[in-house]
Amino acid sequence: MNSSLRTICYATLGLLVGAALSGACSASDAGGGGSSGGGGGATGGTGGGDSSLGGAGGEAAADGGGTGGGLNLDGSLSDGSISADAACDLQKYQATVTKAPVDVIFVVDNSCSMAEEMKAIQDNINTNFAQIIASSGIDYRVIMIGEHGGYNTPTSYESSICIGPPLGGKPCTGVGINTPPSNNPPVFYHYDHDDVESSDAWCKMMDWYKQPDRYNLAPGGWSEWLRKEALKTFVLVSDDRMDCYWPQATTYYSSCTTNGSKCYDDGSAQMAAQNFDLDLLALDPVQFGTAQNRNYVWHSLTGVIKNGASATGEYQPTDPIVSSKCTTAVNSGPGSQALSMLTGGLRYPVCEGLGFDVVFKKIAEGVIQGAKIQCDFPMPAPPQGKELDPKTIQIQYTPSAGGSPEKFEQVADASQCKPGAFYIEIGADGGDAGGDKLVLCSDTCKKVQGDNSANIEILALCKSGGPI
CATH class of the missing domain: 3.40.50 (Rossmann fold)
Incomplete structure (x- = not known):
């Protein structure tokens, strides 16, 4: 299959901020540990899912190539989740989350x-x-x-x-x-x-x-x-x-x-x-x-x-x-x-x-x-030759104290905000991923700011020329 998945994992590390948002997604079949490109000098992500779904991800080589764990995804977000049923390597990149100025x-x-x-x-x-x-x-x-x-x-x-x-x-x-x-x-x-x-x-x-x-x-x-x-x-x-x-x-x-x-x-x-x-x-x-x-x-x-x-x-x-x-x-x-x-x-x-x-x-x-944790994240840069599909972006929040992850829902803009939601703020460049931001709605922001050591994962599918 030609589906592609891009996952950036924002792990809140203490009080610091920032993120190296790079990595690649490539087509892969069920269960296989496909090859995955990481950003040059970045640390390769761990393979997503359990061992039955894919192997452990490797470290990125100097040329940006690394081995990712295989995970099957069908790419469908209609039910509010990405189910494991089609091919794309799941990459997780550690990033720091900043406190606001x-x-x-x-x-x-x-x-x-x-x-x-x-x-x-x-x-x-x-x-x-x-x-x-x-x-x-x-x-x-x-x-x-x-x-x-x-x-x-x-x-x-x-x-x-x-x-x-x-x-x-x-x-x-x-x-x-x-x-x-x-x-x-x-x-x-x-x-x-x-x-x-x-x-x-x-x-x-x-x-x-x-x-x-x-x-x-x-x-x-x-x-x-x-x-x-x-x-x-x-x-x-x-x-x-x-x-x-x-x-x-x-x-x-x-x-x-x-x-x-x-x-x-x-x-x-x-x-x-x-x-x-x-x-x-x-x-x-x-x-x-x-x-x-x-x-x-x-x-x-x-x-x-x-x-x-x-x-x-x-x-x-x-x-x-x-x-x-x-x-x-x-x-x-x-x-x-x-x-x-x-x-x-x-x-x-x-x-x-x-x-x-x-x-x-x-x-x-x-x-x-x-000082408060910032409640916006830069749009991840897509892998070389790929383009992220904004409609598929999800944010998953896992409390630092443990418990089940919670998925935040994407809404059209700030006027549609509600608890447990986020929206994409288009940059001044008119939509280039380098200027866009993922912004947590006010109630969602307060929840994250009350948990300085929470994990936040941002997941997105890459656009594909063929059927998913």
């Missing part, structure tokens, strides 16, 4: 009471934050929102911030206030439209989302540095509360009069947090997600007292709002606290930057743990 956005209060905290950020963000994330292998990016400049004394009117190498682009020695930042693409960007005041961080970050900074380093606003595939992790650093409305043309954003859209007064903490959350999701759902599936987490370094029940002093999302403030804080920041609780973030005391080494390490660990 992470964009970390620091929003810093530049008011005069924050000088020591700015210095603590500068002293810890490289060693106790960025380097820890980098060593995990996660693709990360840091965006700083706030006034750029050298460290000021507590008596200064403003508290600007400068991040030096290796995260930042240039050393901060001798850098004055109100000077252009030095970005370090693709890992660090500093957005300076103006200073962030005590109570207007939420309003300014929203208002500036698509506004150019004062040095025109981001003509499209800080939004142009975000990656749609990345989880957004916000870290607010402030010793005060939220009370502002936007948009405004002035430097200082006036107090909110009535809680609602674009007006946040955290005298009603949960209401303010809910309004901000709704506005952020509406601002750019592609980047920040939806209320049902948020793509951001909000951590708060605010004026709360240290949590004595925690070795590192943080509060969990399930802990209630804390009204008691630490020594030098103006306010405990209930609105930001409520937003952390809503999005699964943590809360830490900000006062004088004390213990920021521990805090930044803890946030870095949270970024690593919170």
Whole structure:
């Protein structure tokens, strides 16, 4: 028979990602161990099925030729499965599955009471934050929102911030206030439209989302540095509360009069947090997600007292709002606290930057743990001289804890999504396999993301000129 089968096995290996998707399919008769071409330098797959159906697959030779195990398949998908009744070698290729990138956005209060905290950020963000994330292998990016400049004394009117190498682009020695930042693409960007005041961080970050900074380093606003595939992790650093409305043309954003859209007064903490959350999701759902599936987490370094029940002093999302403030804080920041609780973030005391080494390490660990498994896979490249039949593609999921495999159903597109389904996203090239992706539907994605060590197999038949 002239049927051909192409199987790529995505084995989720820890937290890493990537895949060598190559291999060949060739015609074979029942029970025979037919020859199968693997990608040059790739490891040959094991023969599919039990020993009665085919032999063990061999290792790929340097020229790409290897011996595959024989398996008979009829090629019919009408019953939702590929039954063993016609000829084609089953190849399994090990691949790693990546965690999605992470964009970390620091929003810093530049008011005069924050000088020591700015210095603590500068002293810890490289060693106790960025380097820890980098060593995990996660693709990360840091965006700083706030006034750029050298460290000021507590008596200064403003508290600007400068991040030096290796995260930042240039050393901060001798850098004055109100000077252009030095970005370090693709890992660090500093957005300076103006200073962030005590109570207007939420309003300014929203208002500036698509506004150019004062040095025109981001003509499209800080939004142009975000990656749609990345989880957004916000870290607010402030010793005060939220009370502002936007948009405004002035430097200082006036107090909110009535809680609602674009007006946040955290005298009603949960209401303010809910309004901000709704506005952020509406601002750019592609980047920040939806209320049902948020793509951001909000951590708060605010004026709360240290949590004595925690070795590192943080509060969990399930802990209630804390009204008691630490020594030098103006306010405990209930609105930001409520937003952390809503999005699964943590809360830490900000006062004088004390213990920021521990805090930044803890946030870095949270970024690593919170990074999600990506839910799309590149379309496998067909063997030389062959073409995959997209209609025959199946995805099979086997839980890491064991149990029966589950086949995910292919649907036409994202609008047809349902639990246990996936769809093919056509690339910009209009259908070349090199640009197409297999995308898990939302509910299916959540299932896979909850099982970091699951096995995923992608199976497809090659197109044939003759009858199957």
